[in-house]
Amino acid sequence: MIAEAGLAALWLAALLAGAQLLFAWAAVAKGNADALRLIRPVTVAQGVLTGLAMTLLIILFLRSDMSVYLVAANSHSMKPFIYKFAGAWGNHEGSMLLWVAVMSLAGAAVALFERGLDKRTHIATLGAQAAISLGFYAFLLLASNPFARLDPAARDGQGLNPLLQDPGLAFHPPTLYIGYVGLSVAFSFAVGALLTRQVNARFARAVRPWVLAAWILLTFGITAGSYWAYYELGWGGWWFWDPVENASLMPWLAATALLHSASVLATRDALRAWTIMLAVVAFAMSMIGTFLVRSGILTSVHAFAVDPTRGSFILILLGIYIGGALILFALRAHTVNEGARFDPVSREAMLVINNLLLCVILALVLIGTLYPLLTEMMGVRVSVGPPYFNTIIGPIALALMVVLVIGPMLRWRKDDAKLLLRRAAVPGGLALLALIAIVGLSSRAVGLLPTLGLAVAAALALASLAPLWKRNLLRTPLFTYGMVIAHFGCAVSLAGMASESAFSSERLAAAKPGDTYEIAGMTVRLDSVMPFAGPNWTAMQAALTVSKDGRVIGVAHPQARFFSDPPTPTTESVQMTRWNGQLYLVLGEALEDGRWQLRIWWKPFVTFIWLGGGLIALGGVLALIGRVRRERRNSKAQASAAAAMVAA
């Protein structure tokens, strides 16, 4: 009965979403007071129902109810608890249900907690949110029912892709998904504001926490995904420009731009139409990303179940929502005033450049991702790989980092170029020193891009701290700390990327027990290779002793694993983290006469890449807390001021 209850809850929630859209229309267009009163309870009830449906699906997975098709196809009774749990969303239907659940819970939160926006825009936003939800309900209920029964029930499940049996990955897709949903809320705000022609600083302040929250999750999700690809695939790389990776990167780029332009709108009431446009683009990118991943339109190493029907469905939704929003934008954007003016030398101007560079990168990633599809129309089959992306995007990303050095040093509205030069002198000098040091001290040729990357990283690390210079650190607002930490994180991440690409060393060997290999001043000794059994896999496990200057640093156990159900071989690499980098060890296949393939990498400061990503996300968290607290204090102050007026 659990599955039927879940399905009923979903249908009910879909009906409520219809009601929500209707009430919003009646309230905004007709000024109907009853509709106005009803819309908030309806939104909250819808959130509760979809939350319930998601919980019921998780319960079905935990109980391994093999009479439910989705459970039988994606789970297994022998699977560890945590993966049964994560299995609920590790498939198409479940992840769509998760999307809908998070979306309507977010709608409920907008209904309950949003106070700053004017009433009509608030209701119009909820209406837009309902319109989007309706499409996803239709998709879920008509084309991907997660609660469908299997008759007769299966004896046991068909397992989960063993590559996905990893704690990082169990929580990686939902993190991205929830981030996408956050962008859908920003999209709804933008549509609401366009409908009521209220694109202003209040709108920006209302939308900013949602953009920030979505952006934090995307940052975190991408960082975690990159690390997962790095240690799980055993290829030693951390970003492969795979269509699925790009699908998560594009919304992040748009969200980063949106975050900064919303800041300009909130602080200076400028960039109104542009901010709206970015809100539409950000959500469009998350839907396009979902479309590219789920439709199987592009060939990717991520082997998702491919179904053109589902692809068509998402494409239709994309057409309706994004097309509709863009038509609305074209019709309404000219009625939006330009907003406040600013000088070419000002923080706004730098933020505009930041936005433009981010959009250029976004466009290039999108073109690179879609290019194979385009040329195929003309009968030519090509694939676009890392050489394109690295060559084209590397320099622009580096330029973006230079803007990041300068931007926060400038004042709002208007600043003096001479003063800027004086302020930028110290980080600039540091970058120059770094450049000389790398070129002078490095024993081998370092590429141009990594060299410049390290120099810019040095300048950025210092410049990112500038907003704290000569300030009372206790009175500095939390969101300023957020900005400082996030920008510092960019420097850390950039340093990691540049260092990894410039200074990595690699050893490939056919090793037999007793062999030793030297890498980066360390000695790696293959002691033995023994069989090893896990809960649902078996493996050959190597014992590698790593020592430096005769002292043993540690013993590593990389494995070549074999999962039984479905039969899949995987490699379980081992990373030994030192303060200055990582030793990356992979056991390959057995060769003859007792030798084993062994891959050893030394990747200096590679961990900085993800450490930086973590710092960027942490900066976002601090900014979010700081902003929400500030808004709350402001609205309280306004309320008490109003009360004082009444009392007087």
Next chain:
Amino acid sequence: MNKRLLILWVPLIAYLIFLVVASLGLNRDQQQVVQSRMIGKPVPGIDLPAASSMKPALSTKQMADGKPRLLNVFASWCVPCAAEAPQLAQLAQRGVRIDAVAIRDARPDVDAFLKRHGDPFQRIGLDARSTLQFYLGSSGVPETFVVDGKGIIRYQHIGYIGPQDVEMLMQKLREAET
């Protein structure tokens, strides 16, 4: 309508183009291989070091010696490459000259691979950074190119050579002699 207003429609138009491309792409048949554009063109001339301690190095600059041959793109870490070894051996026995490129490989690994799976090759070049592979327009391993006596690529076989492919390759080699 003035220019500023027209600009506002640009995003919509760009978006519509995307929708058209995506919907066309969705309905096409899913063909998963990418044919090289180098067919009919000379093999790119690159000097590669020897990939094995038992074999001479490979320079693709010397391929125009009057007789056709196969150029096999493989790697010791590639499972289908091991699976096609018997077919390559059969081709070699029938007098076909086979040169090879080992992609992203290491000398000890290639030695072990040859010992284990047999060695039908005349020369093996080590393509550590996939340079030749890139210029050949090869998108994966294994792939096999038919090169004629003038050093022109005549045919590209993508994926592993199955027992049913041997005759087809012999035929392609005969065609390359003309």
